Amino acid sequence: MAPLSSQNATAAISCTTTFTAHDGSILCSWVNNPGTRGTLNILWLCVSTLGLCVWNAVHPDVPHPGTPKWRVVGKRIWWLFVGLFMPELLVLTALGEFRQACTLLVRLSRETRVPTELPWWLVQVERLYPTPLTGHEIEQHGKYLPLPVRCEAILPPLSSVEPEDLTALIPTPASDASLPVTPPTLRKDAAIQTPEAREGGRKHAWTLAHSFYAVMHGFLSADGDPFWTTTTEAYYTGTVIVVFDTDKGIQRISAASHDPFSIPDLSADDLDDRSKAGTIAKALLVWQFSVFIANCAARWNQSLPLSLLEITTLAHCLCSLVALGLWWYKPHSVGEAAMVGRTRSLPQPPHIDDLFTAAIHKVLPGKDTIDIPRTIAIIAIAVLYGLPHLLGFSVNFPTSSEQRCWQLATFTVICSPLIMCLMFRIGSSAGTFGRLDTVILVEVLFVIVYPMSTMFLVGESMRQIFALPEGSFHQPQLTRYLASFS
Known part of the structure; x- marks a missing residue:
């Protein structure tokens, strides 16, 4: 009977294609991976x-x-x-x-x-779900933002406002023609x-x-x-x-x-x-x-x-x-x-x-x-x-x-x-x-x-x-x- 190590070594090899070398030894051209794992x-x-x-x-x-x-x-x-x-x-x-x-x-x-x-995906996300305006942006651009946006951004909840004070809280549109006419937008390309x-x-x-x-x-x-x-x-x-x-x-x-x-x-x-x-x-x-x-x-x-x-x-x-x-x-x-x-x-x-x-x-x-x-x-x-x-x-x-x-x-x-x-x-x-x-x-x-x-x-x-x-x-x-x- 062959030694145990020799038996294990022989059992672990399964050649799909073989050929004979010049000295008579058997060579394998392809061996499949074993079907088990340890x-x-x-x-x-x-x-x-x-x-x-x-x-x-x-x-x-x-x-x-x-x-x-x-x-x-x-x-x-x-x-x-x-x-x-x-x-x-x-x-x-x-x-x-x-x-x-x-x-x-x-x-x-x-x-x-x-x-x-900006990465391209971030530009698309901002177009679909823009980041809410911050207090700094409201202060900087509030004079030319559309009135509904301005009211939504800066007015307190109506439940906390008295009716007679509501008129005073509504901002008036700016009359300065030198101000921009569009809200702030993203700049995608720094090269421009x-x-x-x-x-x-x-x-x-x-x-x-x-x-x-x-x-x-x-x-x-x-x-x-x-x-x-x-x-x-x-x-x-x-x-x-x-x-x-x-x-x-x-x-x-x-x-x-x-x-x-x-x-x-x-x-x-x-x-x-x-x-x-x-x-x-x-x-x-x-x-x-x-x-x-x-x-x-x-x-x-x-x-x-x-x-x-x-x-x-x-x-x-x-x-x-x-x-x-x-x-x-x-x-x-x-x-x-x-x-x-x-x-x-x-x-x-x-x-x-x-x-x-x-x-x-x-x-x-x-x-x-x-x-x-x-x-x-x-x-x-x-x-x-x-x-x-x-x-x-x-x-x-x-x-x-x-x-x-x-x-x-x-x-x-x-x-x-x-x-x-x-x-x-x-x-x-x-x-x-x-x-x-x-x-x-x-x-x-x-x-x-x-x-x-x-x-x-x-x-x-x-x-x-x-x-x-x-x-x-x-x-x-x-x-x-x-x-x-x-």
Whole structure:
């Protein structure tokens, strides 16, 4: 009998076409991939896909000058933890920064003569769903805006106005013939503007990447002057945090070149040089995820069971790809900020505990009003992450207790963001923001219950990889030929 290693080596090879060499040995011209996979293949495919997605999707802000290396690494590890155990928070943070960057770019194009370059899709979105006019635009252009727009923009609710005072509140049309006759519009092409029209002497167009660079604290005053940030109190925790101020940003970007705090005139290529991830790296990530999706879809189509680890990886990668899409124009892992008005002192970097509060503030509804589109986005993202875990309901668990815990954790992950939105909706109308019981309930739900549920889903997925049915090791017919990092 041949040795076991020789038997395994012979059984693993199935030549479709053979021919004889000059020395009499048999050579194979083509060998099909084996129709099975091992536990290590499943584990490595999921871990490599999940690691690539989370690592490349996370776009940290620019670290403050003088920040210790351990703090920079700690912040990156924190966001990797968020991407692994709270992926919805990663997507919502990306959504908040995406909204800020787009708003800054659109307002610069409408309110100033700074040369701007808007992506084609943003131009189309603004045509269909224009950004609401701000108080600054009303003050600047209110004299020539159409009367219904002016009334809608500046009049208080009629319920708070006495009838005899209503006439005094209605603005009168301007009689100055020198004023423009059309409302502000977007400027798509910076090349059509003359050098004299370029505000602040800027030669390079301000793009969406510039706006992201500003939102991520890429431009920093060395003496600590918050020239486009402001402090506000997080109403759900009472913590004072620093947030991006679009009005201040517009003032600084459009400032004259001789202003000591004018923003450096960086080109898009300069921002690409500062970024540590290019389009090719992102394209490879998309390919890896596409192969993983094709593998899962083929297994589902051919009635081959999925492991819980593949289901969890699918849910995390969906969130990571959405975050990557929202951060597509954001520079990745920029090492240092562009200093403005360099002086002798440096601002203090934020504490780690402030990072969580600031991230929450970007995505939660405001205290005075409920942002309906943002609320819908929160619900959609919750469904995006939670729905794939419903596939685990049909998986064979080692025990019934594990199956019930999986179902409970899945419903908790789906319902927690929905409950949060409902709480803020009720709190906005009842005026209960900032109350101790509300703060405690939010912290228990979002800081304890939700992370524990996601941790269980990830942990149970890793455990179940060692208790799989036989069908989990069969390969689909097509995807075995797709190359990936596994």
